[in-house]
Amino acid sequence: MHHTTPARPELSSRLHQLLLAGQIGADEPGAVIAVYRDGTLLASACAGLADAPGGAALSPDTMMNVASISKQMTAAAVLLAVRAGTLDLDADLRGLVPELQLSGVTLRNCLNHTAGLPDYLAVAYTVGMPEIEIAALRTFLDWLSRVGAHEFRPRERQSYSNTGYVLAAVALERAAGKPFPLVLAETVLLPLGMTGSFSTTVLGEFSAGMAFSFTRTDSGEFEKETMGVGTVAPVRGVNGDGEVITSLNEFGAWQGFLLDGRVLGEDIRQALLTKTVLTDGRETSYGFGIEHETRAHTTAYAHSGGMWGFSAYSIVDPATGISVACFSNRGGFRSSEAAWTAMHFASGFGDVAGHWYSTQTFMGAQLAVQADGNLAARTGLTEDAETAHWAGGHVWHGADDFARIEAIPTGLAITSWFGITDRYERVEPVAEYPRGLLGAYREPTFDAAYLFEERGDELWLVPPGREPERVLPFGRRHGGWIGETTLGWVLFDGTRAEPVRIGLGTYSTALFRAEREQ
Template sequence: MRILLLLLLALVTVPVNTSPGTAYVVTRGDAVVRVEGVGRDGNGALVTPDTPMRVASISKSFTAAAVLTLVDEGRVALDQPVAGYLPEFRMADARAGAITVRQLLNQTSGLADSTVDIPATQRAGDLRGYVAALRRGRLAADPGTRWAYCNVNYDLAARLVEVVDGRPFAEAMRERVFRPLGMSDSSVGGATADGYNSIFGVWVARAELPGFRGGAGGVVTTAADMGRWLISQTGHGPQIVSAGSLRVMHTPGAAAGDYGMGWGVEHAKGRALLVHSGNLFTYTAVEAIDPATGEGWAVMTNSAALNDPTYDQLLALVDGGAYQPLDRRRQVIEGVLGAVALIAIGLGLLGVRRARRWRGRLWRLLPALIPVAVFAAYPQWVSVLTNHRTVTWPQLVYFAAPLTITLGVAALAGLATVVARLWARRSVGSAR
């Protein structure tokens, strides 16, 4: 026990950077106030304001802007059914034909992870294949009646941009969003160095988990380019959408709660901020703007862990403070999990060693099987805790690796104890 306490103390007291690499930017009006890169990327190179970073679901605000450029041109109407622009869009639910473009962007379409074959969409090779993978899906609610965060909304929106614009989505985004704003180092699906996962306090470089990423999470950008984006979104500098469309993007929709189009309203530090975060398996990001003051902030890291500090780091910047590189919470959480894993190993070894002396009734083995049951249903209960988002085993060995390892060790220890006791009981019975 003394050794376990010493290990835990070491994990939570040794200063460890929040992330191997971070880039952040602060803007005010039409100017970049501060932009910096700290740490290193997966190749060992120093992170700079021009280092490419995956921004995951922040991509949704870019996709919404692309759709609204088409709205401003009169080529798309927000309240027209998506199927009118995408005849290929069909589902096993007739209500899908009534989903409007606005409902996609407000995430009130009725689409949800729980009623769509998400693994099938992730195997798609392009947006056309992605839409085809929705054929057997159904809606979780009538369109326009309930808000549910679902990546499918924005990948459908990306396909809409692709079809109406007449160019591949990545090219349409470059010409409609990135190039007009001077975001020359931004793209959809661009290359980045490997990111990192924290495993019991140690940062381990890992390749990003494969999967389809289009309008919902495919943007790769830099801190310098994010500065140009934030300036535009506060209504300063070059504009790609009309003032009216910018207000629509930033205004929560009917039945959407605090969610607009790729932006959500959050009240923090006495401000009404517009915020969107993004989480992949080895990259994390968050962006925010204050429409009242014309300020903007973004933090991007090349890492992902059980505890995501980027929002707290962003709030420190909102307060006018410096970037805060340390993350004690991650160290504490992973230190506790490491200690639990070591205790489970010890109890498992003890249970196996003492199995020959065990003479209890069979029902007394049930407590040892509880960790086995918890681990077997791991993806299912995590899905429930994350509002029924689809969770797979491969995902759980990335940013959730410390929890997954701890639960797996506990399950293995419990199972080993049960098997050893049953074997000893059988041996005793045979001897008689």
């Protein structure tokens, strides 16, 4: 049983605010992201449309092409056939795929990218052939028959190649005597309960509930990627290197298998995870469709995917049982960065993200978790964030105002460059300002006049001897409202009876309503 940090009840809304809000318009293609514990959906956030404009909103049920993440499932299907005696991982592949002219290539080489075969998509790009054209299986096999040389001897190097996975799917299909998508469904998807998921069989195949994908033009408009739907003849397409269509609600079952080998078997899981060893003895970080990746405190099984405007990323942390998936139908969306940020957020670093205010001085802090586990930290009084680098555990080291940040049971301890440590507590972010704050005030020591006034829908402060400046809403603590300006922090308890306080660092002063002194 995995031990995990309990998720906050508002995890879904916090993921949406952190990763999607302000980035994706309501009428645009977008992204979906989910956090799972032990393969069970824990929280999700969605933004954008499955088809723009006017399509259905993206949801955890929306079916998307996960592209190269499909390689993990292809490898599992091959390994299950090896277990059943239908395939041999180390036999010359020409016995099943005679179109291949090169000797010495095995299924093992294909699954761990050591076959030395050119990537067919890179070839198509180089010669100006549309991807949809070479993605026809007959065209692919015709090209394969004309490949006359290895790029390197098998197992001498590791070079990512979609070609190997297409070959693996062809070999499995021919050994099983049935189409690869059917084999994948019968041996992997259906046993795991992924009953709505499938691999496409023909080019241009589309199913109800699927999202279209979009790329962004130079003018900023979104252009639909047809994926061949309605534009090409429904001929047989390649499989194995991508083409699996699934949803957030079903994908957790696959990640659950990667955690403990459920349903398909621990032997299949271990074979997927085993890192590749090259002929010179070097061990790589890639197994069969699995990249072993470490960022900050998390070492995970990961893989990316991207094709035709779709992007996807999967992360599984065996130490905590937490996993993350991010799918997008919006070209240019950085699914890997969003997924890793969500992973750090869900596995403990999320307790650090947010708005904080000192319990000892007039100072606030706004922290955001980054994909590499570092923090983007700002005091609230500057536009540019500082980077605080993860230093192990729940400690980050930076500079200036954030020389050291440490999560402690009562909140945060933040140490500035000159060695002073303040304790901070979390505050609830706010977007509005209290109208009860408006009015004229006087500072009693110097009899200085201050004015809080409304300009449009913004709050402005007119201080003595300075230009007016906007007061930005920052947070709410103990019923009181906190605002930020370059002059300092503004604290208002929400009543007219108590003075407003304004200050920065160790200094603050009370402002009394002008009418009270008359």
